[in-house]
Amino acid sequence: MIDLKTFEVWFVTGSQHLYGEETLKKVAGHSQQIAKSLNDDKQIAVRIVFKPTVKSTEEIYAVCQEANTTKNCIGIIAWMHTFSPAKMWIGGLKILQKPIMHLHTQFNRDIPWNSIDMDFMNLNQSAHGDREFGFIMSRMRLNRKVVVGHWQDEEVLSQINAWSRVAAGWHDWQGAKFVRFGDNMRFVAVTDGDKVEAELKFGYSVNTHGIGDLVKVINEISDKETDQLVAEYVEKYAVVATLQKSGAQYNSLREAAKIELGLFAFLKDGNFKGFTDTFEDLHGMVQLPGIAAQRLMGHGYGFAGEGDWKTAALVRAMKVMGSGLKGGNSFMEDYTYHFDPQNQMVLGSHMLEICESIADGKAKCEIHPLGIGGKADPVRLVFNVAGGPALNASVIDMGNRFRLLVNEVEAVAPEHDLPKLPVARVLWKPYPDMKTGCAAWILAGGAHHTCYSQNLTAAHLEDFAEMAGIEYVLIDKDTKIHQLKKELRWSEVYYK
Secondary structure, eight states: OOOGGGOEEEEEEEOOGGGOHHHHHHHHHHHHHHHHHHHHOTTOOSEEEEOOOBOSHHHHHHHHHHHHHOTTEEEEEEEESSOOOGGGGHHHHHHOOSOEEEEEOOSOSSOOTTTOOHHHHHHOOHHHHHHHHHHHHHHTTOOOEEEESOTTOHHHHHHHHHHHHHHHHHHHHTTOEEEEESOOOTTOSTTOOOHHHHHHHHSOEEEEEOHHHHHHHHHTOOHHHHHHHHHHHHHHSEEOGGGSTTSTTHHHHHHHHHHHHHHHHHHHHTTOSEEEEOTTOOTTOSSOOSHHHHHHHHTTOEEEETTOHHHHHHHHHHHHHTTTSSSOEEEEEEEEEEOOTTSOEEEEEOSSOOOGGGBSSSOEEEEOOOSSSSSOOOEEEEOBBOOEEEEEEEEEEOSSSEEEEEEEEEEEOOSSOOTTOOSOEEEEEESSOHHHHHHHHHHTTOOSEEEEESSOOHHHHHHHHHHHTOEEEEEOTTOOHHHHHHHHHHHHHHTO
């Protein structure tokens, strides 16, 4: 699990020297109390760090500059306790490279009806101080999150937590490295894209290593390391008899373990946060990584098949955002449909590589023919996925921009056994309904590869798109095709 407590969000309060030392001491005391309360709140996954009140152009610039260069700072929560003339903020906001949340709150929840006087009013001016701050960010065309409400309200705390998680995912992308073993699957369009533009826009790099580079590392894995991992498989999963030590295909299990160990070593040594592979480029490998990809995703690595680097990066970001939450995130593909008029559903799966973090119960460890790739039968984990609210997300390259497409779904428990389907799988009903949801996805150009999430919401991903400065399209319970078509056309104009 990724430890989000290593990340800091700075709580920065704005004011000005006009109010005098006595008032500014009260402002600082109130700010410290709010920051401490947020930091101590159990639902907020990151550390909230108090910063001294900023009261001048120089102080604002300095705190923004410090935030940019502080490795573990992932964003700023800004609040104007009093009036803070917004021209003081221009220089700092121009250089700020970290996400910013504007918390529109005030220290007191209620108006003290019997005692309120002008001294109270002059101190507690967030109602109009935050409007001054809001104007300058709108004037500067800055993306930011605005959260409104008292700082002790559960809804406000929930929004701060969600935004902080998203900021952690965005921070994790900055300077991240993803490796492609081989190229994109031949002739496939949607999984390809502009890696240079992605590095400019998202901050991560994608580079290719020949499969031989990986095979060399795999071949160096010792028998002792392999035996230890095989023992872990046997303890953790329901391993079929043919893969047991006395079974006819035991060597296949050991080969799968060597592949996992080799992949892990390669990723760790290269400081990579995710990878892709393709069944069209397996030279020197005995079998396609199946259980290896599943388990490495379980450890937090991003993955996608067939060279799909955009989805691999998205899987990693969503794993960071969802760290510590119940449920998981996985590489996914819409595989086949159930068009029963009374019970329409999508069966999601992939050839092998669905993350064990979304398994419902103990997974089975099995081996079956793959039918493509021309290699030995690969070992994989087979399991069902529990029902409940979920979503599918896809990043696509539209040529002049990236689009983040999200479809909210309701997963359903399998109603029938699938004894001959040797892969991990999940059933879901897309919102608002099967026909509208699928048509909307196709009209928006959504990929067949996605990240399937049990623990993130559309609100998380909307915030993520805002931080990235990319287009966001949501398919939910309220989606209407005629309105979606209009919105997609409007976006074409907006993005020229």
